[in-house]
Amino acid sequence: MNRRVVITGMGWVTPLGVGLEAAWRRLLAGDRGMAPTTIFDARTYPTQFAAEVKDFELKSFLGERYEDHKHASRNTGFALAAAEMAWQDAGLNGPLGVDPTMVGVYLGGGEGPIDFENFVAAAIAGWNPESRQLDTVKWAEVACERLDAVREFEQDPNRAAGHIAYRFNAHGPNFNTLTACAASTQALGEAAALIRHGDADAMISGGAHSMIHPLGVTGFNRLTALSTRNDSIESASRPFDRTRDGFVLGEGAGILILEEYENARRRGARIRGEILGYGTTADAFRVTDMHEEGRGPIAAMQGALDDAHVKPEEIDYISAHGTGTEENDKTESLAIQVVFGDHAWRVPISSIKSMLGHLIAGAGAVELITCVLAIRDGIVPPTINYQHPDPNCPLDYVPNQARKVPVRTALSNSFGFGGQNNTLIVRPCE
Amino acid sequence: MGASGCGLIERDRLEAAAIRDVLGERRAQVPVLSVKGGLGNNGAGSGAVDFIAAVLALYNTTIPPAINSAPIDPECGLKLVTGGPVDARIDVVLSAAYALGGGQNATLVVKRFHE
Numbered sequence A: 001m002n003r004r005v006v007i008t009g010m011g012w013v014t015p016l017g018v019g020l021e022a023a024w025r026r027l028l029a030g031d032r033g034m035a036p037t038t039i040f041d042a043r044t045y046p047t048q049f050a051a052e053v054k055d056f057e058l059k060s061f062l063g064e065r066y067e068d069h070k071h072a073s074r075n076t077g078f079a080l081a082a083a084e085m086a087w088q089d090a091g092l093n094g095p096l097g098v099d100p101t102m103v104g105v106y107l108g109g110g111e112g113p114i115d116f117e118n119f120v121a122a123a124i125a126g127w128n129p130e131s132r133q134l135d136t137v138k139w140a141e142v143a144c145e146r147l148d149a150v151r152e153f154e155q156d157p158n159r160a161a162g163h164i165a166y167r168f169n170a171h172g173p174n175f176n177t178l179t180a181c182a183a184s185t186q187a188l189g190e191a192a193a194l195i196r197h198g199d200a201d202a203m204i205s206g207g208a209h210s211m212i213h214p215l216g217v218t219g220f221n222r223l224t225a226l227s228t229r230n231d232s233i234e235s236a237s238r239p240f241d242r243t244r245d246g247f248v249l250g251e252g253a254g255i256l257i258l259e260e261y262e263n264a265r266r267r268g269a270r271i272r273g274e275i276l277g278y279g280t281t282a283d284a285f286r287v288t289d290m291h292e293e294g295r296g297p298i299a300a301m302q303g304a305l306d307d308a309h310v311k312p313e314e315i316d317y318i319s320a321h322g323t324g325t326e327e328n329d330k331t332e333s334l335a336i337q338v339v340f341g342d343h344a345w346r347v348p349i350s351s352i353k354s355m356l357g358h359l360i361a362g363a364g365a366v367e368l369i370t371c372v373l374a375i376r377d378g379i380v381p382p383t384i385n386y387q388h389p390d391p392n393c394p395l396d397y398v399p400n401q402a403r404k405v406p407v408r409t410a411l412s413n414s415f416g417f418g419g420q421n422n423t424l425i426v427r428p429c430e
Numbered sequence B: 001m002g003a004s005g006c007g008l009i010e011r012d013r014l015e016a017a018a019i020r021d022v023l024g025e026r027r028a029q030v031p032v033l034s035v036k037g038g039l040g041n042n043g044a045g046s047g048a049v050d051f052i053a054a055v056l057a058l059y060n061t062t063i064p065p066a067i068n069s070a071p072i073d074p075e076c077g078l079k080l081v082t083g084g085p086v087d088a089r090i091d092v093v094l095s096a097a098y099a100l101g102g103g104q105n106a107t108l109v110v111k112r113f114h115e
Helices: A020-028 A059-069 A074-089 A116-126 A136-146 A149-154 A159-168 A180-196 A214-222 A261-266 A295-308 A326-345 A360-377 B009-028 B043-060
Strands: A005-013 A103-109 A174-177 A202-210 A251-260 A273-282 A317-319 A410-415 A420-427 B092-098 B105-111
Touching: A005 A020, A005 A074, A005 A180, A005 A261, A005 A360, A020 A360, A059 A074, A059 A159, A074 A103, A074 A159, A074 A202, A074 A251, A103 A159, A103 A180, A103 A360, A116 A136, A159 A174, A159 A202, A174 A180, A180 A202, A180 A251, A180 A273, A180 A360, A180 A410, A180 A420, A202 A360, A251 A261, A251 A360, A273 A295, A273 A360, A295 A326, A295 A410, A295 A420, A317 A360, A326 A410, A360 A410, A360 A420, B009 B092, B043 B092, B043 B105
Parallel strands: A103 A174, A103 A202, A317 A410
Antiparallel strands: A005 A251, A005 A273, A202 A251, A273 A420, A410 A420, B092 B105
């Protein structure tokens, strides 16, 4: 079976706001979501800023249903809110008109924030300053008293998919993939495959993540993956610019409603686009590094083009993974040149991570939504903070200004730390 | 029938009821396999480990016992293999894995291979 898969609803929660159109306008205006970190006191970190979601209140999205989801962790809350928006956007005020066991959820997500304060309080109680060792017996005494069962439970990465299934009565396949920065692009590709092959008629898919917590920032700072431009926060994320020094951590969610084409048409849905192709590969290389010739990204993009039966010249816009790390931007630029040949020099490429920061597991879904909106409006968002060309990144990154250009077919890349590479191709439904 | 059998009172009873439902009239005859009593719950890995146990039971025509589970909870009401291994010519095994949180449920069916 090879059924067509269309996008009928989209919603997002981003550092530039939550409404689909409002955040889109800010992206086109080259606005940015970076500010000093407020979620926790980050003043002693090498990186003291992030792109946080501001003024988020789950209750305002869920209304009376909030009671059922009030313990959701921050990332799960983002996912629920984005799903609620996507569900409304798809015109689904009631049921979907298909068997609930044929409606599934496929997310790319990660851990929720741990109960850091109580975790540390237990560690302090168990710390023996003389032996300089942690007495795990004492640690456990305090931990079992202070750590909240529900909060611990809600931080596991599969919770968002469970909450969404509950909220939307989705009894079908229920997945969460954990492939880091590639996760939500992979989730959307796999969700589309379930519909294509007849294992589901509709999927609620995308991703959500917040790694703006002490362990997340510590980890990325230790890996030297984050920008440390504390003195120029707003221009810290500089994808493809020669002076780039790492990504800026963002947070949020992007959720899309995917439906089988005939069913969507039957119910009179507004079809926002069609998922035409999906490529998924592994670098099969050292997990700390990208393969220097970009073999994984090349194969992912090629795989998506083959899957879509689309020639490289037909791609009108590339939403780059474009994290702003030295390695990613160089390797991605190289891979695009290998796959696209001469067309690589003509196709506009941009990274909205310059404005939103890196939503990690949520990034790919937000970027796919951007592609759909770029197709709709005939305008592509810019890569902001681009001032210094890099000979290793010689392509057209739509510097600093959004550009009006007709886009029929768009390609979106997401590459994970660990070597997972995923590419999606979207087009208006014709 | 390979049970998920995590050892929580309510969950085991719910699973047992579901198994009885699916087996219908054969509920008293079909032996039930559960390995978490011996191996513990391997979390995300437990589905694969339990499935390997199911394949080995099928391949070796021997069902390992659910240790520590005798006497079985009368409310579970299954033909759980307890005490010692049981030789049985089994051709098809269903192996189940249910997530403790999130509500994800997955089952696999494995059948004796014939050329």
